[in-house]
Amino acid sequence: MVSRSGSADGPTRQSLMDVAITLFARHSVAGTSLQMISDALGLTKSAIYHHFRTRDELLSAIIEPIVDQLADVVRDAEARRTAPARAERMLTGYADLAVAHRDLFPVFSGDPGVVDFLRTRPAWAEVVRRQAELFAAVDPGPGGQVRAAVVMAGMAAAVGVPFDGLSDEAVREELLAAGRRTLGLRTPRVRTA
Amino acid sequence: MVSRSGSADGPTRQSLMDVAITLFARHSVAGTSLQMISDALGLTKSAIYHHFRTRDELLSAIIEPIVDQLADVVRDAEARRTAPARAERMLTGYADLAVAHRDLFPVFSGDPGVVDFLRTRPAWAEVVRRQAELFAAVDPGPGGQVRAAVVMAGMAAAVGVPFDGLSDEAVREELLAAGRRTLGLRTPRVRTA
Structure with a gap:
C-alpha cells in the first residue's frame, strides 16, 4: 500500500494521479488497472469513480x-x-x-x-x-x-x-x-x- | 487474427515469438497475455503451452x-x-x-x-x-x-x-x-x- 495524503472525506484527485504515475512507471499503462490504483491507496473502486470513470480519463488528467x-x-x-x-x-x-x-x-x-x-x-x-x-x-x-x-x-x-x-x-x-x-x-x- | 505461418502440427516457436513482439509493441508487455497471443494466432492456450509455460519464458526466448x-x-x-x-x-x-x-x-x-x-x-x-x-x-x-x-x-x-x-x-x-x-x-x- 502506497502511503499518500488524502482529505478526510476521500482521496484527493491529485493523490490518485500521483499513485497512478508510480504504477504506470512500474507496470506500464496497460498493466495498471483502476483496481490496482485503488488497492495501492487502500480504497474501494467506487472511491476512485468519484474522480475518474475510466483509466483513460485518469491518463488524460x-x-x-x-x-x-x-x-x-x-x-x-x-x-x-x-x-x-x-x-x-x-x-x-x-x-x-x-x-x-x-x-x-x-x-x-x-x-x-x-x-x-x-x-x-x-x-x-x-x-x-x-x-x-x-x-x-x-x-x-x-x-x-x-x-x-x-x-x-x-x-x-x-x-x-x-x-x-x-x-x-x-x-x-x-x-x-x-x-x-x-x-x-x-x-x-x-x-x- | 494475425496471419503467420505455422507448421501443420501447430504454430512454430518463432511464429509465437513474432506475434508476441507485435503485441508487446502495441499493448506493452504487462498488457499482453498468453491468451491474447493465442487468440491472435487463432489457437488454444494449450497450443502455446507446448512451447512456453509463462509470458516470462516467452519474453526470455x-x-x-x-x-x-x-x-x-x-x-x-x-x-x-x-x-x-x-x-x-x-x-x-x-x-x-x-x-x-x-x-x-x-x-x-x-x-x-x-x-x-x-x-x-x-x-x-x-x-x-x-x-x-x-x-x-x-x-x-x-x-x-x-x-x-x-x-x-x-x-x-x-x-x-x-x-x-x-x-x-x-x-x-x-x-x-x-x-x-x-x-x-x-x-x-x-x-x-
Missing part, C-alpha cells in the same frame, strides 16, 4: 497539463526568427518539463498505452509533431528527423535514470548539452534560464 | 539471442585500446542490432515489463550496464553518463519511427551520426561495416 505547457513552448519556439533559435527554445522548454516530471516522462517516451492514447487526441499528437519538426528543421532532411527522434525519446527516458548525486538542475544542464550536440546547436552565450 | 549478440559486441568493444574506439565499436554494434530489430528495440527502450524482467536476470542487466559504461567513458563524469542514457534510449526508440522513404541502411547511418555527435566521437575515416 495527468497528460493534459503537460501537453498544455508543451504547446506553450512550441508556440513560443515557433515565433523565433531562425531554425536554430527555434530549436534552442524548444530544447530548453522540453528539458524544463522533462526534469519537472522525472517520474512521468520515461512513461511518455516508451509506453504503447500513451502512444495509443495520443492517437485518440489528434490535437495533442499535433503538438508532439510540431515539436519534432522544430528539432528536425535544424538540418532539413533525413538526418534531422532521426536526430529529432533520438533527442525527444532519449531525453524523456534519461530523466528516469537516477544519476547518483546529480541534482535536477545538473541533469537539466547535461540534457541540454547532450541535446545541443545531437541536434548540432551552439551553446548560447547568454543562458535563458 | 525473445530477449536472450539479442542480449547474447549485445554481449559479443560489448566484449569486442572492451578489447579496443582507447575510450573513443571502444565507444565507436559499441555504437556501431548497437546500431546494427537496433536496425535489425526495429519492432523490438522500442519495446526494450521504454517498457517497464522489460526493465522488471532484466532485474530478474542480473547477467543480462550487467551487459546493459557495461554498454552504458563504454559510452559514458568517452567523457568521464556526469555529462558522459547522461549522454550515454540519451544515446541508448534515443536510438532504441528512434528505430521504431518509420521515417518515410528511409531504408534500414540509411536509418543506421543517421543513427550512427546522431550517436557520434551526442557522445562526441569523430566520424571514423575507415568505416567498419
